[in-house]
Amino acid sequence: MFLVFLSFSCKSEVKTKVKDLTLLPPLEIYDFSGIEPYLNLEGSKTYIINFWATWCAPCVKELPHFESIQQAYKKDVEVILVSLDFPAQYETKLKPFIETHQLKTKVIVLDDPDMNSWIPKVDLNWSGAIPVTLIYNSSKRSFYNRTFTYNELDSELKNFLTTN
Amino acid sequence: MNILYSLLLFISFLFTNSTTYQGYDIGDLATDFKLENIDGKFVSLSDFKDAKGFIVVFTCNTCPYAVLYEDRIEALNKKYAIQGYPVIAIMPNNVETKPGDSMESMRKRALSKGFTFPYLMDVGQKIYPLYGATKTPHVYVLESTSSGPIVRYIGGIDDNYKDASLVKTNYVEEAIESLKNGVAIKQTKTKAIGCSIKL
Numbered sequence: 001m002f003l004v005f006l007s008f009s010c011k012s013e014v015k016t017k018v019k020d021l022t023l024l025p026p027l028e029i030y031d032f033s034g035i036e037p038y039l040n041l042e043g044s045k046t047y048i049i050n051f052w053a054t055w056c057a058p059c060v061k062e063l064p065h066f067e068s069i070q071q072a073y074k075k076d077v078e079v080i081l082v083s084l085d086f087p088a089q090y091e092t093k094l095k096p097f098i099e100t101h102q103l104k105t106k107v108i109v110l111d112d113p114d115m116n117s118w119i120p121k122v123d124l125n126w127s128g129a130i131p132v133t134l135i136y137n138s139s140k141r142s143f144y145n146r147t148f149t150y151n152e153l154d155s156e157l158k159n160f161l162t163t164n
Numbered sequence: 165m166n167i168l169y170s171l172l173l174f175i176s177f178l179f180t181n182s183t184t185y186q187g188y189d190i191g192d193l194a195t196d197f198k199l200e201n202i203d204g205k206f207v208s209l210s211d212f213k214d215a216k217g218f219i220v221v222f223t224c225n226t227c228p229y230a231v232l233y234e235d236r237i238e239a240l241n242k243k244y245a246i247q248g249y250p251v252i253a254i255m256p257n258n259v260e261t262k263p264g265d266s267m268e269s270m271r272k273r274a275l276s277k278g279f280t281f282p283y284l285m286d287v288g289q290k291i292y293p294l295y296g297a298t299k300t301p302h303v304y305v306l307e308s309t310s311s312g313p314i315v316r317y318i319g320g321i322d323d324n325y326k327d328a329s330l331v332k333t334n335y336v337e338e339a340i341e342s343l344k345n346g347v348a349i350k351q352t353k354t355k356a357i358g359c360s361i362k363l
Contacts, residue, residue: 055228058360084357086228087326113324116335119355128320129299129360 024095029109032118038080038108039122039134045078046137046160048153051110051122051130053084054097058147059131063101065150069157070105076161083109084130139163187296190352194220194306194313197291199254199284202271207282209252209306209313216248217343218313219336220304222286222297224255225273226264227359230300232325234277237301240321240336241281249305249340251281256292256300257362259285265362292361299358305339317349320356 041047050066052059063081070079081103085094090109098107112118119128123143126132133144135156140163144156188194196209209218221237223230241251257265267285274283286292295304296318305317317339322331335354342349 056359113326113330115325115356116320116323116354119357126355127298128355128357130357 024099027090027095027107027109029090029111031112032110032114032121035082035108035110035112035118036121038082039136041078042138043078044138045076046073046135046157048077048079048157049082049134049136050079051082051084051132053130054089054093055085056130062131062147062149062153063103065148065153067103067105068150069153072154073157073161077157079105081105081107083107085109087111135160137163187294187298188304188315188318190315190318192315193311194304194315195291195294196313197284197286199286199291200267201282201284202267202274207252207284212250214248215250215308217308217316217340218306219244219249219251219340220295220306221251221253222256222292222295222300222302222304222361223253224257224262224265224300224359225269226257226262227300229325229356229358233301233321234273234279236321236328238277238279238281241279243337244340245281247340247344249343253279253281253283254286254291255283256286256289256297258289261362289361289363297361299360301356301358303336305336305343307343316343317352319351319354323354325356 038047039049048066048069050063052063054060066079066081070077083094094109115128119126122134123132125143126145129145131147133148135142135144137160140160142156148156194209198206198208201207209215212218219240223233223237225231237251237253245251255265255270259266263269270283270285273279297304301321303317303319303321304315306313307316317336319335321336322328322334324331333351335351338351339349
């Protein structure tokens, strides 16, 4: 059994200490039409949609804050992390990253090369740099072209929770 | 009006986490510059006396999207420099934040990939805010006129970062071909994912 794991790890040349990639849940990969519903959910919660990638240093730096916010506001908030990682790196970078960081927040993957078509659909003011974050609920919607500290994210979120 | 604008911009710079520069819009006069190239010489747009225009690309070594487009940027220079529209690449990151974008690293990358265009460093990060570049890669196609270089296109290179053979629309090529033929550019602004410029 151990030998099977070992040979599998060598074959896939995983650089992090992941025991067996097949044990990790499959990634939810969508083109933009599959992501779009997540930008317009109609539940009673406040939704935080963060666009990030493992290759984006400022994205990775602020990711723990989104995890903490999701844990702190389990009932009222749903955080969704939309990964823009490259398909060639799903197995070698993204999946190991999710495993190593023990991400509990929902991760979905956007794979749609026609960026000029969907970037304006997320927000007209978005030029395409990441990270960006969308926070919305039934009464308020804001797009943030910036990074967040935990306190900044918490402070912005509170504006939404009081109006919901 | 100018003072008010500058003041507002200064205040917004102080209070926002992300720096939101106005930058150029289509039709604006683009600033020239004097930036150091990987060969130690300084390069300005005005050095290119016969240029009909320029393909200014803000790019770097360390952003995967920029790296994916390196060969296509080189191909643009091979095709258009002799037609009077050279590529001018500018690395806008702060090297202290991104040591992988040092002049030495830029030189090594240019050598290994066979770049035939100037690869300049925006030392002091003064030029990219004037253009309004927000990420790498970010392209500004300029047209030479009697008043100076005018911005005619801003945005991405083409519509498929993954596979050059699957590209349906090559935005920069279409812009240059329109300029060559004296017709209006159909898509003057496009959007693309890229890495934020590192302060």
